[in-house]
Amino acid sequence: MAVEPTANVLESATRSRTGMIRVGIAMMLGTVAFIMPFSAGSSILLPARIALTNPDEKVQLLALITGISAVVALLANVIFGTLSDHTRTRFGARSPWILGGAVATALLLIPVSLAEGFGWLTFWWCLATAAINATAASVAAILPDRVPHHRRATIAALIGIGLLLGHAVGAVVGSIFAERTTLGFQVVGGLFVVLAVATVIIAPDFSNLDSSRVRIRIAEVTASFRFPRHAPDFYWVLWGRLVLVLGYFMVNGFQLYIFTDYVGMTEADAAAAVRLNSMIFLGTALIGAAIAGPFSDRLRRRKLPVILASVLAVIAAAAPMLSSDHQGMIWFAIIGGVAFGSYYAVDAALTSEVLPSDESRGRDLGILNIANTGGQALAPAASAALVAVGFGFFPVFIGAMAFCALGALCIAPIKSVR
Template sequence: MNESTTEWKAVVTDDDQPKLPVRIGSALVIGVILWLGGYLGINAVLLPAKVVVLDAANKTNIIAVLATSGMIVATFANIIFGAASDLTRSRWGRRTPWIVVGSVASALSLVVVMKATSVAVLVVSWCVYQFFLNAIVAPLIAVLADRVAPRHRGTLTAFYAFGSAIGQYGGQLVAAQFLDKVDLGFIVLIVATLLSGPVAAVLLREPSSLNMPKQEFTKDMILSHFSLPVHGARDYYLALFGKFMMQSACYAVSGYQLYILTDYMNQDSASTSRYVSIVSMCMMVSALVVSLIAGPISDKIGRRKPPVIVASMLIAIGVFVPFVSNEPWTIVVYAVIAGIGVGAYNSVDQALNVEVLPDPATAAKDLGILNLANTGGQILGPVIAAMVINAVGYHLIFPIAAIIAIIGAVLIGLIRSVK
């Protein structure tokens, strides 16, 4: 299926799509910038700042509760929305209805998060937000499997990684400007979240899926679409847990960067805001530059694993650096090295994920489960960090994160079906 085709097709071959689908790439870039920028700007910067206002004495434990509860909700949401979009027959296609509804519901949920005056309300509204956010995430990433030919997947994954880098670090950079006006920062990122689905949908111009074969509602259909893959899924799970380890390593550090700067590196409010901006900018620039290179190279050489393994090792080196000293220069060095690793990883990772899918018919659900490695890592990383901080202090977060990243590299290396 090329970009001008209006007929729905289950798979896209290289012959169907001789030219790079630039418009689809643009939809992926803009969509992920808006939803991920909103999510990580709030999760990494504004949410910790709000927690301090609500209960400063228990801030690390509250962040861990938010992370854990969010992970549980996201686990079910990825499966539910991924499977629902795989089965959707509509004039707007399979993915479009869900990414639009998800963006509106996520934005409304964030309004409640912003207005929360107690920890209980904060936790509940954050879980509701995590649920609806995955109505955007799983269907949008499935576009790589639905509408991109194998010859272009590395390059389109680089598009997605490019947008991810801007969203991930740009969102934090924007949020850092509002540490003294937290509610205003929330409003800016809520608007970004609200726009993510509609803007991506307009650019995607997804063909109608009304001619897609209708699934009979049977036990086998339910098991196929609403459960974890079982058959031929060895490499799928290696990719899942490899990604999970890498993301956990990253977010063990970045999820607590605000507290690392204030409590480990002893920076005041003004200096903390400045270093959060510097770190976000360094990681964003590093990731952007590398993401534009690694994906096309992966397509050219026809290999996915080597760039991912090298990227994981760079992340391991980067997260270890602040262990050397509690001077703030170390977190800047971490940002540069880890940013290069994240850029290389993200620019190839989704192409690898598509190629280890057990069944193309359940692409959104299975890619949604793989995305749990991102969500789960963003959640488990801070949980591990909280345990370490409470037990021995901040300094051991960094070598532990490095070990986790190395484990991720080993798991990716064990994949057999992808070069």
């Protein structure tokens, strides 16, 4: 029988040098920071670059580069989460990795922007993806580190807003530079560093030099890939997030190609349409996040809002299937924004409450973040496979609906959280 931890036990494991408002703002900015380069790269800049150099194989090559980078992201997230758990500095455990990941990403995006040939583009993008995940793993660990249990859904709403802003800002910046991808990658890298610096300045952490030190051994890093045992709710959350993100990004991540090949727009008009959809998505998502997070805290329930958000994602994926013009994609952005605004606002709180151990938060959150990076990275491969069936993008929308529905079903069996 699952036993829910008491509030006193949960809160005793958290500590914060600043108030919750500053922590929430910092987590929102930090989330924007690491989502933005991934969004700009995977949804606009990489597809535009590949379409220019390999127009006949663009769908397959985009699936390949995102699939390879997904493996890198999965490994990097868990490794850097484990390393940050063991880091001891006067700036705390997470800040050095937040800043270091951002600076490394900015530097690596320079060769990405200059890469000639698909092989070199893949190589440098994978290294940049690893650096992005150093920041991502460390930002995610702030929530269980520093936020009391009863405030987590509200702070998670700000994280959700950060996720939405990151996707929207990344898509907007990427679409602006869709025909100048070299400059676009470099601008994104610079913005990443600025936001990471703001994150650690707004909510600095305590020094943890006096914390017990554990020497990091290769065997221990290897052990970080051992998934938690006897934690069924942890895995229901993992699978629920993975399939929902996979389903939604089967459509969202292919927007540029959907607008050109399904709706019938020129590439310039498609870039403008992606930019418009990103702003619509952001507006409706902010509404969903602002309502869902506090509502979940008041009800003291996490599962119901996440399930309802997943059902809305199913409806969003159906919209372009029912209408093959721009209007269908606009409805996808409107409904999808509400769905993911609500989902991200509550899911982070749900995630923090199913972690198996306080001693391995960074590692366990890194494993859960596999669902984010893995879902988004596997989506192009799934979409490419369905396009290859021979019926255009119609099977993609069906598949997206099925995965989003499965995401809702995965949440119902969770027992330790209401």
